[in-house]
Amino acid sequence: MVATRARIAVDAMGGDHAPAEIVAGAMRAQAELGVDILLVGDPDQIRASVSDPDSLRILEIVPAEGTVEMHEEPLSALRRKPKASINVSMDLVKRQRADAVVSAGHSGAAMAAALLRLGRLKGIDRPAIGAVFPTVMADKAVLILDVGANVDCRPKFLEQFAVMGTIYSRYVLGVADPKVGLLNIGEEPRKGDDLAVSAHQLMVDNPVIPFVGNAEGRDVLSGQFDVIICDGFVGNVLLKFAEAVGEAVLQILREELPQGIRGKVGTLVLKNNLRRVKQRVDHAEHGGALLLGVAGIAVISHGSSQSPSIFNAIRLAKEAVDNRVLDRIQAQYQRVAMPAADGD
Structure with missing residues (x-):
């Protein structure tokens, strides 16, 4: 049996560096991770964000209108903007056109859209990030x-x-x-x-x-x-x-490493070690956080995410799809009756 490729809807308009960095991370993910990407947002802005618009032919662009801004109250904004990129992204999962959503936009709006569009898994009272x-x-x-x-x-x-x-x-x-x-x-x-x-x-x-x-x-x-x-x-x-x-x-590492030629030589010697340090402490290396408990896979990325973080967020979404996280959570709640808490 041939495994199907995960289809990831990416909110191209969400985040401080949208759409350019979002699109760059998505293009890299499709090329390296074996996923199919659906870029959700304004087609003109998406095409204008890359130096070679023809390179976008490998991706599917799904039109959307507007986004939820950081200063807006999530629920009211989502209702006022039914075609906002995060709403359209969640609808793609609901209609089974996509397996997961990745967004670096308003985290409150992403969570609210997931609850409104996808609902909670049976047996889960509240989703968790x-x-x-x-x-x-x-x-x-x-x-x-x-x-x-x-x-x-x-x-x-x-x-x-x-x-x-x-x-x-x-x-x-x-x-x-x-x-x-x-x-x-x-x-x-x-x-x-x-x-x-x-x-x-x-x-x-x-x-x-x-x-x-x-x-x-x-x-x-x-x-x-x-x-x-x-x-x-x-x-x-x-x-x-x-x-x-x-x-x-x-x-601190940048400031404390020696300067001058001696410093450059030392930095070259420690290059691999410094790369590993960055991988361990930089939040961009982890991509984002998974919203657990909703009836769909949604990864919420940092608002300042750039292309490496988006790439890693898509990787996280793919792993959740490939490992059937939703099915396993749902099966657990069907198999085991959760004990009720007195006075909770």
């Missing part, structure tokens, strides 16, 4: 969720995040036996607020979750955990802080 962080252990990453979709959570939401994170870690990140932790202010089960204490007990009692206990802030990048669960408020603060740390590390 899962972001991959580097750790101090080489070749090991940690999945954090939620990093922004749900500011206020109930215990059962965190339990559902843990189930989805387990599946994502196992089948997309390739962790055979993922270790799941709950972000808290201490290791003890009774530490934290009512949300943390109740969620801890739900995860202990759920046989689907390979729960190993609470994770403190110092544990996030330690490599001791493969998945860390938290509410979207804490997770978003953590995400922005981690991005800032990565940028700070790269800037």
